[in-house]
Amino acid sequence: MTNENINTPTIPTWCPGCYNFIILAAIKNVINEELKKGKTKNDFALVSGIGCHGKIFDYINLNGINTLHGRVLPTCMGIRVGNPNLTVLGFSGDGDCYAEGMEHLIHTARYNPDVKYFVHNNQVFALTAGQPTPTTEIGYKDKTTPLGVKLYPMNPIKLMLAAGCGFVARVFAEKEQIEWVFKEALKHKGFTFVEIIQPSVIFHQDKNYMQKFYSLQKEGHDKTNFDAAWKKADEFDYNVVKKIPTGIFYQKEKPMFEDLWPQLVELKKKKMSWRDLKR
């Protein structure tokens, strides 16, 4: 793969004004910076799920796979096991991650492979035209829920804290925030969970989010303090919008999956993949 650019000829089919365009641009900016710093395209692997978010695979010319709905994380894990030298990036939607692929999220947090994971949370199944997901607020209506959503949404930030994730962050779909958190995630050894609040301009618009966001880091939040992280996570319950903290809630490095198996440690040391191994 040549190194000149990471564009594909494919024209994005997201709706005009979709926040996914911002996510795409920010992610590409950081990757391009990494390429300038000496990484090559072959150092990356990109995995996305199925949903509007999943189309990001078509708009970034990197190796990887646009995999099944809900299966981004085991796929990322498998790529890291196959070649522990790759920088593996995963992109899911809230349906993809919190509904269909929920078990993988919890277990991947526990395994802690070096995977940089982004969840585009628009609080709906957008590509199937707007049904509610596990993070949709009570009262939301669509054709499949004419009586309105009755169930209280789950809180993925708290879930990730409870699951032992070593890097738990939330940002808004805004260029600076995404670029910043992506770079922080790249510096972190191990699984990084980043939720991107990404309104769907068609199905789940910005519900005055803009006025409610505030930055944890600017406020001086201690991201090494688990209890403080837990309290901050409680401030936004995905149901009623009062204030929404963004930034890194919690960060603590712990042993990575790839460092616990001598076979993988050896591959990393030799900068090899299993494919390179002659038997």
Place this chain on the structure above:
Amino acid sequence: MRFSILFGGKAGQGVNVLSNILGNALTKKGQYVFVSRDYQSLIRGGHNFNVLTFSDKPVASNDSQIDMIIALDENTINLHRSELKKGGKIIEKEGKGNMYFAGRIFKLLCVEFSVLEEELRELKFFEENIKDAKEGYNETSEVACKVSLNKNKLKFVNGNQGISEGAVKSGVDIYYAYPMTPATNVMGELAEKQIENNNIVIELESEVAVINAAIGSAITGAKTMIGTSGGGFDLMTEALSLTGVAEVPLVIYLASRPGPSTGVATYTGQGDLDLARHSGHGEFNRLVIAPGDPKECEELTSQAFYFSQKFGIPTIILSDKHLAEGLYTMDKNSVITPSKKMTSLKRYNSYETDEFGCATEDAEKIIKNVDARMKMGKEIEKEAEKFSQFNVYGNRTSKNVVLFWGSTKGAIIDAMENLDAKFVQVLYLEPFPMRIKKEIEGKNIILVENNATGQLGKLVAEKTGIFIDDKNKILRYDGRPFLADELREELGGRLK
């Protein structure tokens, strides 16, 4: 001469250890040995029994009538007395453990104590064991059968060991699994030697995670394999379909037990041939192959790697509890088909794609992709013809044909003697070897399968237009394997 011994007792009493010790020792003496395991889905108590048959000629099955019962508990006698041959022996002694019985059986078969001692050295608690074994050995001077010394160089292995060995010889890099009987022991075998063999064995949270992680690894170019039984395989099938469209090389070991659903968890059956052939949505290429003994397990596993790498397809190795956990003596080395790693990381997709690896809905591109897959299907068929897609035994010119696949091979080969029939064992179930048509056309075809619907029979009908008469279908679906003597009778009654 075949001599058979039934070892029975409660789970936890060490029936397996006992039959393994004897099996190993007899193998070293050049005897052919076969052991089948019958155990319940529980960890302590209940009733387990193993039947060991040995002979100076090849054996790969048991008979319904037994020469000797080693009873580690009273229940064993109650349950199995009726299977004992006239003049057969029951060995029992209250309060004694399996090592005592090991001593007794070695004496009864006239095998030197030093041979037993050698076996015991391989196990834990040598001092205690040898004491008990000595007591059993010195209990009587009775002799039941003299084991003659043969020069055969034999290996005593089960089907799962054959699969593992085949995988290692094929250079497997990564094996993922979630435990499920009877596939679990492949994970155990490979895991035990992963450092020595420099590969890696990883247990994940579910079969869904297993196959998706395997896809992730396989697209990096690693030789990747997974293993499960029917229920776990069902969970994998969405991703199986993904390997079909994205052309991911993946070897899948499917070891069956009786379904539907949880079925009979620790027993045997061949009910998953249809599943292996038809699972996964959409139309895509795959290979389904079924070994009949541990040697074929090794060989077909290497072929599974060969085809998966060469074509970028999922390859399914189909076995069952009887083959997976039954112990056989192998008298020849397997022939391994070497395979190169052909895959490298590029852009893969679960959608139909264009030339950039991006999703497409363009009609022409869809046609192009589908046609390419169909063309590859033909190439796979052609390539498969270079391999032994089926084995033929017996009288090749007979007007009778016995058709079978997989683990029924043992009982069939053992039942074959003096039966005027051609025996056809199908190894390649997908792509199906069309040359079989010539072998069976116009013959009196008898089908032997460990299932209720005759799935190979249906496959043959689909491919050749030849229908097998219901009267000629010998189907067993009680979770138990065929026994050679009973099968001989069943076959004999259907020959023309």
